[in-house]
Amino acid sequence: MPVTLRNTRLRLHPVALALALASWAGSGHAQTGAAPQAAVRVYNIPAGPLAEALNRFAQAAGLSIAVDAGRLAGLRSPGLSGSHSPASGFAELLRGSGYEAARTEVGYVLRPAGPAPTPAATAAPAAAPAAPAIEPALPVVRARVQALRASSEGSASYTVPITSAATGLSLGLRDTPQSVTVLTRQRLDDQGVLDLGQALAQTPGVSTNQGDTERADYSARGFEINNFLIDGVPVRFSESWGYGIAGLDMALFDRVEVVRGAAGLLTGSGAPAAAVNLLRKHADSKTLAGELSLGLGSWGLRRAEADVSTPLSADGRWRARLVATHQEQESYTRMYSRKKTALYGVVDVDLSPGTRLSLGLDWRQTAPRGVVWGGTPMWFSDGTPIPVDRGETTTADWTFWDNGMQSAFAQLEQRLAGGWKLKASATRIKGNVDAVLFYVSGAPDRLTGLGLEPGPNRYKGTSSSDTLDLQASGPFSAWGRRHELMLGANLAREQSRNSGHDSLTKPAVPTGPYPQWDGRYPRPDFSASPSWTMLREDRLAAAYAATRLSLSDSLKAVLGTRLSSQKVRREESGVVYQDHHKAILTPYAGLVQDLGEQVSAYLSHTAIFQPQTERDWQARTLTPIRGNSQELGLKGEFLDGELNASLALFRIQQDNLAQPDPRGNIPGAQPAEQAFVEALGARTQGVEAEISGQLAPQWQASLGLAHFKASDASGQAINTQMPRTQLKLFTSYRLGGALQGLTLGGGLNWQSRFYAGATHPLGQQVEVEQQAYALLNLMARYEINRHWQASLHIDNALDKTYQTGLFSSAIRKWGEPRSLNFSASYRF
Incomplete structure (x- = not known):
């Protein structure tokens, strides 16, 4: 679902950010004239086909790039590792390909490497006929939003730009009127999380009450968590019999999203603890x-x-x-x-x-x-x-x-x-x-x-x-x-x-x-036929x-x-x-009111x-x-x-x-x-x-x-x-x-x-x-x-x-x- 992303203008020093919670509303209106800076992030994109490497980079960086995938057939990228800005990331991925990325008002476009374009060409949209130096391209899209499926793999980040876990709508975390925690692939790996039980133990606001070796209860906001979803679809199992949903191996999953509070809209059970997707x-x-x-x-x-x-x-x-x-x-x-x-x-x-x-x-x-x-x-x-x-x-x-x-x-x-x-x-x-x-x-x-x-x-x-x-x-x-x-x-x-x-x-x-x-202790024999049976x-x-x-x-x-x-x-x-x-x-029902470029109530x-x-x-x-x-x-x-x-x-x-x-x-x-x-x-x-x-x-x-x-x-x-x-x-x-x-x-x-x-x-x-x-x-x-x-x-x-x-x-x-x-x- 198309989403218009906000331009970030206010810059906060990272060390001071932990102290800024109480003053968000005021800071959201300050320094609105400051120019945005290019985000530097850590990437880990393996070598491979150039089109695929560019797509993974665009998803991880939250950028738009217009390309003609047919012209990239057979070209490979050396991959990307370490800290990069968008410009240096594109340069490394495109090294040796004969192409370069040029920035426009609506994103980036791919063109043959050569002299810098004129200002008019640089400002032209990707599909504008007045920019002959730019390759004929597909419509510019935001890969992280328009893609049928987005992944946190390769992003090297502890957050994601979009989630639909709370309402089924693809919304940014700031636009979702409930508390949401996302354990990305990078965070799961960094914390050495091997199964779902360990993932929940690392989730803010979630507690564990374990009485024996095979069963545990997980709770949030004072109540037991019993809503679990896979790919947004509810799954139902009684953990009291030890079917082991908490033992699900995290190697099978890209990320875990935890919506705290009642989530009956998607799960059918309005339990007030949390829903785990x-x-x-x-x-x-x-x-x-x-x-x-x-x-x-x-x-x-x-x-x-x-x-x-x-x-x-x-x-x-x-x-x-x-x-x-x-x-x-x-x-x-x-x-x-x-x-x-x-x-x-x-x-x-x-x-x-x-x-x-x-x-x-x-x-x-x-x-x-x-x-x-x-x-x-x-x-x-x-x-x-x-x-x-x-x-x-x-x-x-x-x-x-x-x-x-x-x-x-x-x-x-x-x-x-x-x-x-x-x-x-x-x-x-x-x-x-x-x-x-x-x-x-x-x-x-x-x-x-x-x-x-x-x-x-x-x-x-x-x-x-x-x-x-x-x-x-x-x-x-x-x-x-x-x-x-x-x-x-x-x-x-x-x-x-x-x-x-x-x-x-x-x-x-x-x-x-x-x-x-x-x-x-001597092992006894047990009755061949059930002493009792429960059907549900x-x-x-x-x-x-x-x-x-x-x-x-x-x-x-x-x-x-x-x-x-x-x-x-x-x-x-x-x-x-x-x-x-x-x-x-x-x-x-929920309301979200922007208080500035960065803060919402x-x-x-x-x-x-x-x-x-x-x-x-x-x-x-x-x-x-x-x-x-x-x-x-x-x-x-x-x-x-x-x-x-x-x-x-x-x-x-x-x-x-x-x-x-x-x-x-x-x-x-x-x-x-x-x-x-x-x-x-x-x-x-x-x-x-x-x-x-x-x-x-x-x-x-x-x-x-x-x-x-x-x-x-x-x-x-x-x-x-x-x-x-x-x-x-x-x-x-x-x-x-x-x-x-x-x-x-x-x-x-x-x-x-x-x-x-x-x-x-x-x-x-x-x-x-x-x-x-x-x-x-x-x-x-x-x-x-x-x-x-x-x-x-x-x-x-x-x-x-x-x-x-x-x-x-x-x-x-x-x-x-x-x-x-x-x-x-x-x-x-």
Whole structure:
């Protein structure tokens, strides 16, 4: 969708930028007469066909260039590495080609190298016949906006110019009336992020609560995150059974976009936490290119990764990309180990200049051994604390929790007349779980270590998710102004079957002493037929729309709504439960007011409607959550769009929010299931601030601060297992001179105290807590030459001892000690 980008006139010194949040509104009107400066950025574009190299440079730099691609056939570029302005970048890419880039009023044009043109020729548009020195060319376009698909690969940046994650409209971060964080490919690599769980742990405002080795809850603004999308299309899986969406390998994805706050417009569930959108890698290279890497690290980490793109036709219209990873590692947790394999393949076809078809498959399998199910106990039976041991475990040496996921997708993108675009997608995802687990409960005797109650069990599960999504978007004119519109429809079905197989050994064999536990426990036989079965089917149909109305040159309104219907059928051991929610209307409204060339103020309102799966003491499904979310803030776009900043105030009001019932589990439920009660008048309010992008040509950084308060109608704090305040910082700097090629970086993640209510072994209700703590992470990367590079990541460099999760059942899990990961990669 065409977007007019603002000219940046105000220049702020990078060091002072972190102190400028409070004075944005005033600074937006200052020094408007200053001339814009050419942005210097760090690029990493491999050698290859000249047309492709120019396109990647234009996307990364946010520039327009008009070329006649036919005249560049057979020409190659030496590539581009290091810090460059637009002029020096074009010069290097075009070196030896016989062409040069000339700047015009509307962008750049390509012409034969020679004497400088006359001023009149320089000022002429790309297609102007009065400029004979300029090559006949295609219409000038902004590659990053007009391209059917944009990628963050090769940009060397921590930010992106455009996102559609919040509303489905292609908007700049400054034009989006919600808080959005983007983890680009460069930032994922710099922070050594290998899976989605690690990516979320580095996202400002997102906290992790992990109780065992395979499952974790992620939350934002005081509520659990349960909205996930891939390429903008919602995917639905229950993480409680360990299907492992948090284990998705980041090697398959270009970037992660996190929209904080309610996002029911696109997801169908107006949960007020956040929506996480993963953007797949695609086959964009018209020449053979790729990267091979090997990694070694703490606790025997071994990782291999291959990412290869190749043309399938001589003209490059048919292209393929294959990504494969394999990882094995033991753990600081005794007896635990895990193997992971992921494969991803995609074929992208340019059916015409404005039509692209993508067909893809991915497969992932994870095989953990020695898993901890449900955490480890906190106290001895006399009430004294069990000493800290980060390697403690309650597993048996025969346990496993295998899980896998396979998906297939097809996506068609079509440019239409008048700047409109059509996108249709179909996705099928299948998951499987097979787990033999060992759970313990109670508190051991301090002298003998005996007394834990064993609970071996076997679980099996399968799930499938089918989604069809259709979107059309483009500009329209009304009331003398130009606006934008997006229309969409979505059909989805999720089915799952989960079953439990009880131990045939009755009564169970007593456990050995703890914490001296060595994992030796006789493996029982499990029932061949299920002891209980849970079937679930969800069907969802929705239509949605969003528009960006230009009320004036400086004021824009973003309006949207989603009309959906959801039918849920659940069967447990022959008993059927059904819920049907019809004509659910989820409105969205936002205003964005420019305060100057670089700063905007915004406000937004979103309705919340979220069906719940939790049940009360009588095994009745809780009423859907209803409420609303408001957000008010400032956003800034600095240094020619290389740096984005935001400051947001938010308030969330909800009714019927599930909270644990202090009476415990639902009577007679199989498997055991915590009962919940509905909290009325739940209210959360807080503040978030974030800066992300380029502070200087060789300096990238991300800084995020988040704080919230959450309580029910009586003022009682809720969701206390989530830290109220977080600070997350990461920065990297590419050195020059004699140290050219060396990049150094580091980050600090700090979070405040969190706690949970628990029953003490002596019977009283107490609070268990994790005090505030900070983790320091370091990285270094050295580019040996254009092909080879080596990286080192040190996580928790100060070896801080901390807990990642606390629960009412008086169990805990310790966080990872200091770890070192080294990798070497070869690019071609």
